[in-house]
Amino acid sequence: MKNYLEFEKPLAEIEGKAAELRAMAEQSEDDVDVEKEAAALDKKADKMLKDLYKDLTPWRKCQVARHADRPHCSDYIDALFTEYTPLAGDRNFADDSAVMGGLARFGDQPVVVIGHEKGKDTNSRLHxxxxxxxxxxxxxxIRLMEMADRFGLPIITLVDTPGAFPGKGAEERGQSEAIARSTEKCLQVGVPLISxxxxxxxxxxxxxxxxxxRLVMLExxxxxxxxxxxxxSILWKDAEKMREAAEALRLTAQxxxxxxxxxVIVDEPLGGAQRDKDATLENVRVAIDKLLKDLSKxxxxxxxxxxxxxxxxxxxxSLVA
Structure with missing residues (x-):
């Protein structure tokens, strides 16, 4: 079952009607041809999808970026890498399930891959x-980046996070220092680093x-x-002004x-990465392959x-208008 965003509700109605017609046709014993009517609805839905995504506002791009059905870090690792061997823990306090990473192969190239994992359902999101x-x-x-630097392995990071966890325990254990050290380590490693x-x-x-x-962003x-x-909330004391804030922040890939x-901007299928995950994964694979070859020189x-x-x-x- 597809999940639709708020601005996609009219599209959901049309695609839902087309699906209902086809379901009724399968269950009906009458020789009623509904495919023509369903096809007309499909055509209407395709046009609406193109219109909706033709010129997305920054706020709508935020909604698409957060879509629950977009490919996650684990999807990219499963599809783009082989021989993935996860490595856990910071050798100091604990393992953090929000960050996954380890050794892998990208084609014939050994690499270290690190990424944020949000989870795909209630239980995994909590985990x-x-x-x-x-x-x-x-x-x-940091431990994985140091290992990559020591053995001359390119690093690929997959970023998908609303931000670092702001809880009391995280602050007590040095959240800001850990973020700063990780940023510092990114700037210190003598191997190709693609994010x-x-x-x-x-x-x-x-x-x-x-x-x-090289920073790569999906469309x-x-x-x-x-x-x-x-x-x-900070500027206007009103979280409902998020549309204006999204415009001002200049946060889109473009x-x-x-x-x-x-x-680099990687194209997404019409309607976002969630509508054709395989095509999205392939586009990202091509981008990584090209960048790795360029940086390896x-x-x-x-x-x-x-x-x-x-x-x-x-x-x-300066930002060009």
Whole structure:
């Protein structure tokens, strides 16, 4: 069963009617041809889908980026990597289920893959804490990045988080320090580092995995210092002004490419990644393959120098209207 976003409700009605017609035809013994009518509804739904996604507002892109049916980190690992061997724990406090990572192969290339996992149903979302990492999650990522650097393995990170977990225990265990150290480690490793924003890139919790040689964003993903709701609550004392906040934050992949924050935008199928997961996964595979080949030609020392320069230069570009 498909999940529809608020602005997709008219589309849900049309696609629902088409599905009902086909279900009735299968159960009916009468020789009634409803396929023609269902096909007409399909055509109408296709046109509506194109119209809805032709020019999405930043707030609607936020909704698409958060869609429950989008491919998750675990989907990308299962589809794009082989011989995945998960590694757990930060060797200090605990294992954080919001962050998954380990050794794997991308084609013939051994790599280290790290990502946020939000979970796909109520139980798994609670288990993965909705992708909100605690300090031990970032320290696990640091451990994996150090191992990758030691053995000369490229690092691929998959970012999908509303932000780091803001709970009391996380703060007591040094949440801000762990995020800062993870960001620092991204800038220190002498191996290719590619980061893909697969859904929602929120706050320092995302930056800690995304301070990379190349930042890839899916077409309808978002990346921002704060959520639109949080921004609206601070600026206007009203979370309902999230639409205005989304506009002001310049959080879409298209805006961030203009600003020089994002390097590559990966196309999504019409209607978002959730409508054709296989096509989305293949598009991301092609992007990673190309970037890995390009970055593998650069020495570790030059990678570090260019990566640091990239971030020092951010803000020098103005947003083109």
């Amino acid at each position: 993965h804490n909705f992708g909100m990492a605690r300090p031990e999650g970032y320290r696990k990522a 893909i924003i697969i859904g929602e890139g929120g706050s320092g919790g995302a930056v800690a995995f995304a301070s990379a040689d 309808h993903s978002v990346y921002s210092v704060i959520s639109p709701e949080g921004c609206a 805006d961030l490419k203009k600003l020089g924050v994002a390097d 650069t020495s570790g020392k030059d990678l570090i120098t260019a990566r640091r320069k990239k971030f020092l230069d951010l803000g020098s570009k």
